[in-house]
Amino acid sequence: KQEVTQIPAALSVPEGENLVLNCSFTDSAIYNLQWFRQDPGKGLTSLLLIQSSQREQTSGRLNASLDKSSGRSTLYIAASQPGDSATYLCAVIKNSGYALNFGKGTSLLVTP
Amino acid sequence: GAGVSQTPSNKVTEKGKYVELRCDPISGHTALYWYRQSLGQGPEFLIYFQGTGAADDSGLPNDRFFAVRPEGSVSTLKIQRTERGDSAVYLCASSPQAGAVQETQYFGPGTRLLVL
Numbered sequence: 446k447q448e449v450t451q452i453p454a455a456l457s458v459p460e461g462e463n464l465v466l467n468c469s470f471t472d473s474a475i476y477n478l479q480w481f482r483q484d485p486g487k488g489l490t491s492l493l494l495i496q497s498s499q500r501e502q503t504s505g506r507l508n509a510s511l512d513k514s515s516g517r518s519t520l521y522i523a524a525s526q527p528g529d530s531a532t533y534l535c536a537v538i539k540n541s542g543y544a545l546n547f548g549k550g551t552s553l554l555v556t557p
Numbered sequence: 558g559a560g561v562s563q564t565p566s567n568k569v570t571e572k573g574k575y576v577e578l579r580c581d582p583i584s585g586h587t588a589l590y591w592y593r594q595s596l597g598q599g600p601e602f603l604i605y606f607q608g609t610g611a612a613d614d615s616g617l618p619n620d621r622f623f624a625v626r627p628e629g630s631v632s633t634l635k636i637q638r639t640e641r642g643d644s645a646v647y648l649c650a651s652s653p654q655a656g657a658v659q660e661t662q663y664f665g666p667g668t669r670l671l672v673l
Contacts, residue, residue: 449599479661488561488648488664489600534599544590544616545662547599 447472451535451548458525459556466520466551468535473513476542480509480520481534483550489534493520497540525555559583561665563649569671570639578634578668582651589632590662591624592648600648606632639672646670 448471458464468478477496481489493502493509495518501510508521522529532552536545562581570576582589587608592600602616609629617623621639626632636643646669650662 481664486666488666489650491661491663494661536599543588543605544602544613545592545600546602549597549599 447475447537447539447546449535449537449546449548451533451551453551454549455552455554457554457556460525460527462525462555463521463523464525464553466522466533466535466553468518468520468548470516470518470537470546472539473516474540475513475537476540478509478511478518478535478537479545480507480518481536483532483534492533522553525553527555527557529553529555561649561651561663563647563665563668565668566666567669567671569673571673572639572641574639574672576636576639576670578636578647578670580632580634580649580651580665582630582632582649583653583663584630586651586653586663587629588652588654588660588662589626590650590652591632591634592650594646594648594667596645603634603647636670639670641672644670644672 450469452467479494480492495511506523511518532550534550536547564579589606591603594600604614606626621637624634646667648667650664652660652662
């Protein structure tokens with residue numbers, strides 16, 4: 446059974462800092478990996494999707510990397526802002542699958 | 558707004574009652590998914606529809622849970638004889654093509670169910 450772990454569970458940083466969120470998965474037979482953002486009372490918003498054949502994806506201040514062989518992904522957020530405060534979820538889809546398998550998330554607070 | 562919508566946004570019920578949760582996917586999306594998110598946890602897969610049929614219902618926890626999508630658009634998740642452990646946020650997602658795993662799933666805001 447695929448297990449997805451996210452570290453740390455919670456993180457508080459002052460505005461302007463660069464930060465890294467970590468995700469690990471136990472079964473490397475994945476089709477892709479996605480990072481989502483979840484705001485309180487809201488649904489999930491997809492931030493970045495990395496295919497298993499790719500090493501990284503970038504969108505604005507966000508950069509996600511994938512090392513499939515070691516079962517790890519990182520989400521790098523540059524120059525953090527208070528508006529980045531949210532829960533960040535990592536999810537993988539196994540080969541020939543379609544259901545997202547999520548970690549528990551990292552709760553991020555960026556203080557002004 | 559062309560996003561996934563879910564109704565009601567909140568539902569409070571008593572143990573043993575029957576509830577229905579509705580999901581309106583993005584127009585034209587043929588794939589629809591239900592997930593359940595308990596407090597402090599990530600979402601867990603429940604069921605996946607490809608058009609009108611349930612292609613995979615392996616995530617449904619027991620036979621008290623059932624979902625339908627009769628016309629390949631709106632879906633209803635039905636829970637019989639609710640238990641306190643059913644309390645969670647129920648999330649619906651859709652994607653354009655059935656079974657295209659490389660696609661992003663678009664999530665609705667969820668229905669927060671509380672069973673007293």
